[in-house]
Amino acid sequence: MAVSNSEWENWLDRLYNLRRDKSGSHERPHKPALLLSIINLLDRGIITRNEIPLSDELVAAFKRYFAVVRRENDQPTIQNPFFHLCGDKFWRLVPASGERDIYQEGSVSGAPSVAELRRRVAHGTFDAGIWQLLSEPVARHQLREALIARYFPDDREKLAAITGAGAKAEPVVALREEMPPGRDSAFRRTILEVYDYRCAACGVRVLLDQCMSLVEAAHLIPFNVSRNDKPTNGMALCPNHHWAMDRHLIAPVPDGKKRAGIWRVNEERLDDRIEGQRDLVAIAGKSVIPPGEEKFYPALESLRWREEHLVTIH
Numbered sequence: 001m002a003v004s005n006s007e008w009e010n011w012l013d014r015l016y017n018l019r020r021d022k023s024g025s026h027e028r029p030h031k032p033a034l035l036l037s038i039i040n041l042l043d044r045g046i047i048t049r050n051e052i053p054l055s056d057e058l059v060a061a062f063k064r065y066f067a068v069v070r071r072e073n074d075q076p077t078i079q080n081p082f083f084h085l086c087g088d089k090f091w092r093l094v095p096a097s098g099e100r101d102i103y104q105e106g107s108v109s110g111a112p113s114v115a116e117l118r119r120r121v122a123h124g125t126f127d128a129g130i131w132q133l134l135s136e137p138v139a140r141h142q143l144r145e146a147l148i149a150r151y152f153p154d155d156r157e158k159l160a161a162i163t164g165a166g167a168k169a170e171p172v173v174a175l176r177e178e179m180p181p182g183r184d185s186a187f188r189r190t191i192l193e194v195y196d197y198r199c200a201a202c203g204v205r206v207l208l209d210q211c212m213s214l215v216e217a218a219h220l221i222p223f224n225v226s227r228n229d230k231p232t233n234g235m236a237l238c239p240n241h242h243w244a245m246d247r248h249l250i251a252p253v254p255d256g257k258k259r260a261g262i263w264r265v266n267e268e269r270l271d272d273r274i275e276g277q278r279d280l281v282a283i284a285g286k287s288v289i290p291p292g293e294e295k296f297y298p299a300l301e302s303l304r305w306r307e308e309h310l311v312t313i314h
């Protein structure tokens with residue numbers, strides 16, 4: 001990615017702090033839902049340029065996301081985020097020919113109707129910096145993960161089903177982690193530190209305020225099977241890759257050359273022609289992004305356990 005770390009963190013920071021309406025303590029989900037919808041259309045190749053019209057496809061995607069994340073009396077009004085996202089200063093509405101700017105900074109007026117937006121606005125457009133991230137598949141995947149982690153952590157599985165990754169995963173019951181209290185946080189802290197808060201599959205690294213990390217500590221052989229919480233039985237993964245590994249859709253497996261292992265995907269259950277599964281299939285054959293020190297590299301027996309379960313569980 002041609003984006004520097006500080007630039008990346010700057011964008012995450014802005015996405016983590018979208019200005020949102022509140023109803024009591026409930027923050028409205030419209031803006032992050034709109035961003036997820038746009039990301040969805042980018043993944044599907046429906047949007048290819050930095051010109052995002054208020055199209056029927058965008059409205060349909062927004063409704064699908066909204067149905068999952070809505071709470072209380074939230075209404076699926078796409079015109080609100082499409083219009084008010086301008087206030088976050090990385091999104092602009094380009095007037096249709098002969099029209100004037102529709103968004104006035106500081107104005108507290110409500111959003112125009114969908115029909116009026118369609119008549120007066122040619123399309124929305126992103127600031128070049130965030131567009132660079134959105135137009136690149138890996139960075140886009142990371143942005144989607146960050147948005148879900150920040151705004152909709154409880155809806156992760158349902159949101160994954162919308163993008164397709166969950167569709168085939170239903171039959172397998174994941175081996176849930178059962179850790180005694182206290183041990184879990186020590187394991188987590190160690191794994192995140194030795195992997196420098198980076199997902200060993202996709203490389204996403206998010207660390208805010210030195211304490212909040214998007215990345216999770218995953219056991220290779222589950223703790224309730226192995227009772228082993230040494231760092232060599234763990235790996236730092238973003239929620240998406242943790243979820244997929246728990247369901248044996250992907251696995252780090254031993255490799256003759258790469259000491260930390262390489263990624264394999266379950267080809268019977270994943271299809272790179274299906275949106276949402278493409279991201280997972282894309283890591284096939286990639287090396288595990290190793291921890292800083294070799295003594296923390298995944299143990300061979302842990303990689304073997306993952307390999308066996310990838311091919312035997314369908």
Ligand SMILES: [Zn+2]
Pocket residue numbers: 199200201202203204237238239240241
């Ligand atoms: Zn990842």
